[in-house]
Amino acid sequence: MEASHQRKAIGEFLRRRRTSLSPKQLGLPEGYTRRRTPGLRREEVAQLADVSLTWYTWLEQGRDVAASPEVLDRLAAALHLTPAEREYLYALAGRYASLGRDLSAYQLSPAFVQLVNNTPYPFFVIGPENRLIAWNAVASELLTDFSELPPENMQMLWLAFLQPEFRTKIVNWEQSTKVALSFYRKLYDRSADQPWYTKLIGELKERSKEFAEWWPLHEVADKNGLQVEIEHTSMGRLAFEIITFTQINDLENLMCCIYMPLPDTQTAEKLAAWHQANRTKTRI
Numbered sequence: 001m002e003a004s005h006q007r008k009a010i011g012e013f014l015r016r017r018r019t020s021l022s023p024k025q026l027g028l029p030e031g032y033t034r035r036r037t038p039g040l041r042r043e044e045v046a047q048l049a050d051v052s053l054t055w056y057t058w059l060e061q062g063r064d065v066a067a068s069p070e071v072l073d074r075l076a077a078a079l080h081l082t083p084a085e086r087e088y089l090y091a092l093a094g095r096y097a098s099l100g101r102d103l104s105a106y107q108l109s110p111a112f113v114q115l116v117n118n119t120p121y122p123f124f125v126i127g128p129e130n131r132l133i134a135w136n137a138v139a140s141e142l143l144t145d146f147s148e149l150p151p152e153n154m155q156m157l158w159l160a161f162l163q164p165e166f167r168t169k170i171v172n173w174e175q176s177t178k179v180a181l182s183f184y185r186k187l188y189d190r191s192a193d194q195p196w197y198t199k200l201i202g203e204l205k206e207r208s209k210e211f212a213e214w215w216p217l218h219e220v221a222d223k224n225g226l227q228v229e230i231e232h233t234s235m236g237r238l239a240f241e242i243i244t245f246t247q248i249n250d251l252e253n254l255m256c257c258i259y260m261p262l263p264d265t266q267t268a269e270k271l272a273a274w275h276q277a278n279r280t281k282t283r284i
Contacts, residue, residue: 007062010092015060017079018045048078067093069193094190108134108254120275122240122259129196130155130188137278138271139259142230142238143169155200157184161208171229171237174210181214182221183244187255227262235274239265 019039046056051071058065067075072093076086108116108125116123116136122143125134132154135146144165146154153159160166160177167173191197204211223244230238240259261267 006092007064011060011062021080045078049074119258120271121261124257126156126255130157132156142232158200161204161211169230171231176226176228178214179221179226182219183223186220235270238267238270
């Protein structure tokens with residue numbers, strides 16, 4: 001979407017949301033004069049969001065004005081936006097919304113869980129703040145038992161650099177992790193002003209010499225096409241291409257990663273034999 005169209009969409013969205021609210025809903029006085037238009041006045045929204053009337057008017061008019069995450073948060077609160085509406089506003093403004101919700105309560109639909117469970121190859125679902133929120137049993141089998149990890153270590157970038165089993169089981173760890181880091185940077189750098197991002201990057205710089213060396217290079221890349229080789233104790237060498245796609249729901253864009261076996265490597269056959277001997281379960 002072009003910038004001018006985005007600005008117009010922001011203005012139309014804010015105007016629609018403003019006119020759908022009544023002063024009574026927000027505890028504001030109705031006033032003595034009859035309102036010529038339904039909903040809140042611009043000056044009331046500006047007051048509630050602690051912004052100037054001129055700035056807010058320009059925003060509704062689609063003018064080229066910048067809105068910081070803090071201002072967007074105040075506008076979202078003033079207009080009583082739902083989580084989906086709030087994230088839509090952030091997307092139009094070219095920002096990532098700070099979540100402000102308990103990630104432990106994040107739930108996938110039963111059908112989505114079944115999809116993860118029934119996929120015969122390693123399947124990861126990455127949610128808000130780069131956190132791993134779902135995986136299947138074969139993913140745990142090949143890399144690490146994710147259910148045993150503490151919640152604070154469930155960010156995929158943290159796992160890639162600081163989880164020992166990732167480094168030992170992925171044969172081409174250095175090459176694949178450099179590409180994964182470049183993809184991460186492309187996807188998440190818009191969150192650089194958020195506390196979770198600052199904390200994660202700071203810890204990785206301090207604890208991983210590879211991260212400290214690669215991060216300043218500021219490389220960005222796509223992840224599709226990335227191939228990884230995994231050494232398993234009983235199945236031997238396995239070769240995959242990581243297929244990445246997004247699943248959009250009402251709360252967040254979920255990033256899904258499937259490790260697809262490479263042809264002519266016997267990887268698919270080895271996994272089929274493993275499934276015959278093990279009952280797979282999705283762990284969330």
